[in-house]
Amino acid sequence: METWKKNLREIEPYTPGDQPNKAGMIKINTNENPYPPAPGVLKAIKEFEPDKLRLYPNPESLPIVEALADFYGRKKEEVFVGVGSDDVLAIAYMALFNSDKPILFPDITYSFYDVWAKLFRVPYRQIPLDENFRIKKEDYYAENGGILLANPNAPTSISESLENIEDIIKNNRDSIVIIDEAYVDFGGNSVLPLIDRYDNLLVVQTFSKARSMAGMRVGYAIGNPVLIRAMNDVKYSFNSYTMNLPALTFAVEAVRDKTYFEDTIQKIIRTRSWVMDDLKKLGFSFPDSKANFLFVTHKCCPAKELYEAMKRENIFVRYFNKERINNYLRVSIGTDEEMKKVVVFLEEYLKENNYI
Numbered sequence: 296m297e298t299w300k301k302n303l304r305e306i307e308p309y310t311p312g313d314q315p316n317k318a319g320m321i322k323i324n325t326n327e328n329p330y331p332p333a334p335g336v337l338k339a340i341k342e343f344e345p346d347k348l349r350l351y352p353n354p355e356s357l358p359i360v361e362a363l364a365d366f367y368g369r370k371k372e373e374v375f376v377g378v379g380s381d382d383v384l385a386i387a388y389m390a391l392f393n394s395d396k397p398i399l400f401p402d403i404t405y406s407f408y409d410v411w412a413k414l415f416r417v418p419y420r421q422i423p424l425d426e427n428f429r430i431k432k433e434d435y436y437a438e439n440g441g442i443l444l445a446n447p448n449a450p451t452s453i454s455e456s457l458e459n460i461e462d463i464i465k466n467n468r469d470s471i472v473i474i475d476e477a478y479v480d481f482g483g484n485s486v487l488p489l490i491d492r493y494d495n496l497l498v499v500q501t502f503s504k505a506r507s508m509a510g511m512r513v514g515y516a517i518g519n520p521v522l523i524r525a526m527n528d529v530k531y532s533f534n535s536y537t538m539n540l541p542a543l544t545f546a547v548e549a550v551r552d553k554t555y556f557e558d559t560i561q562k563i564i565r566t567r568s569w570v571m572d573d574l575k576k577l578g579f580s581f582p583d584s585k586a587n588f589l590f591v592t593h594k595c596c597p598a599k600e601l602y603e604a605m606k607r608e609n610i611f612v613r614y615f616n617k618e619r620i621n622n623y624l625r626v627s628i629g630t631d632e633e634m635k636k637v638v639v640f641l642e643e644y645l646k647e648n649n650y651i
């Protein structure tokens with residue numbers, strides 16, 4: 296072997312969901328929002344002057360930091376912005392997880408968590424969820440170098456109570472607890488109000504799901520100014536201008552339009568509700584979802600078979616070939632029209648193949 300090859304980093308990367316691009320497809324595999332960004336965003340895009348791209352953007356991402364601080368009633372020193380919450384979380388690993396003790400997160404959760412742990416050489420321990428995919432809070436009272444929980448969790452869609460999450464934070468005052476709230480706006484319970492009481496709590500959210508801007512790559516964290524400063528110190532040691540000017544400009548408009556944000560969420564929640572009723576009638580079961588997706592399993596039809604059949608119909612859902620969850624599909628909530636087609640297809644397929 297050539298000697299230089301010994302210097303290559305070997306790491307198994309995170310595998311994102313497919314991004315197919317087929318005419319007429321129903322793409323419900325990566326939990327994107329089926330509705331467009333707020334009207335103010337579209338207007339700002341049309342009015343954007345390309346000449347502005349000559350200059351570097353604001354290195355502190357101030358326009359969006361201030362808009363978020365305003366929206367959540369926080370100080371700007373309590374807000375960190377990054378290129379999607381993936382970037383925010385990666386920086387949080389570097390800035391906040393520097394103990395020799397393992398960080399803790401569930402065995403079934405966002406599959407990026409162990410990838411970052413390996414990338415940044417942070418020791419970690421995955422704690423099994425119980426048989427109903429619930430967190431046992433006492434598991435997180437063990438000695439640790441930090442805790443990371445998605446709430447609602449992905450891909451299970453389950454939201455844990457504020458009391459349980461607060462108990463975990465309370466019992467871990469010596470380590471940093473990060474709550475990834477990518478889906479919280481769809482009915483979960485945010486721990487944001489707790490940051491005044493717990494200086495070891497960091498809350499991470501994103502524009503990719505409830506704010507319809509996955510393609511723009513904007514995420515943020517809110518927490519104690521000491522945590523935010525540590526994250527900014529890492530960010531400025533790495534790349535000062537991570538947030539590009541269009542993203543900074545357009546994301547502000549998404550935050551300003553609170554009515555559109557809330558209406559879009561309500562539409563998705565209403566769709567989720569009838570889809571749950573219809574899928575139950577077809578023999579599916581799933582946890583009570585507080586996210587913009589369902590985590591479904593069928594009483595007779597194997598998930599992998601259904602995944603392939605849906606794919607042939609240009610209906611893309613997510614299948615995880617992973618122990619404990621390999622008979623489940625994660626189905627994002629699309630528009631009413633899309634979901635009606637999905638339900639019609641499922642009913643036909645299950646009947647034709649004598650599964651119901």
Ligand SMILES: *Cc1c(COP(=O)(O)O)cnc(C)c1O
Nearest residue numbers: 379380381405445477501503514
């Ligand atoms: C989608 C998602 C993210 C990442 O979102 P970004 O697009 O990078 O903001 C982070 N955590 C969870 C649990 C997610 O589902």
